[in-house]
Amino acid sequence: MKFLIKLISSVFFVGYSPYAPGTVGSLAGLGLYWILSRHCSSWLYFSVLALLFIIGILIGKKAEEVFEKKDCRKFVLDEVFGILIALISIPFSAFYMISAFILFRIFDILKPFPAKSLEKLPYGWGVMLDDAAAGIYANLALWIIVLGRRII
Numbered sequence: 001m002k003f004l005i006k007l008i009s010s011v012f013f014v015g016y017s018p019y020a021p022g023t024v025g026s027l028a029g030l031g032l033y034w035i036l037s038r039h040c041s042s043w044l045y046f047s048v049l050a051l052l053f054i055i056g057i058l059i060g061k062k063a064e065e066v067f068e069k070k071d072c073r074k075f076v077l078d079e080v081f082g083i084l085i086a087l088i089s090i091p092f093s094a095f096y097m098i099s100a101f102i103l104f105r106i107f108d109i110l111k112p113f114p115a116k117s118l119e120k121l122p123y124g125w126g127v128m129l130d131d132a133a134a135g136i137y138a139n140l141a142l143w144i145i146v147l148g149r150r151i152i
Helices: 002-009 021-039 042-067 077-086 094-110 123-151
Strands: none
Touching: 002 042, 021 042, 021 077, 021 094, 042 077, 042 123, 077 094, 077 123, 094 123
């Protein structure tokens, strides 16, 4: 059971990267985004988002026990979830993927209100919801860029 929790929460051990595991997890999320956006319907995209959220909530407490730390750096399922939120309904392009990555990482690191307070929620709730907030902020910023580029 511990192996399965490590496998899922670290997104197939991506979270074990010795350097910037959250950043590497976000890159893994971009890979999943590329697959979903190129080969799947919007319905499946939102289903994957919901599934990631539910899994993150359910294994959050167990991951804390396995890693012996709250919001351990190895837990990167939340980064995958957050970057997918950042890219909801954004036109598919390398420019927007790179922009989403940069914006999401900035918001995830800075944790502007209410992300910082969401992070304090227990178990998987805090871990998942602070990244959801960062993803929402990044998505809103991306829409400003998308609309700005259409006007120019």
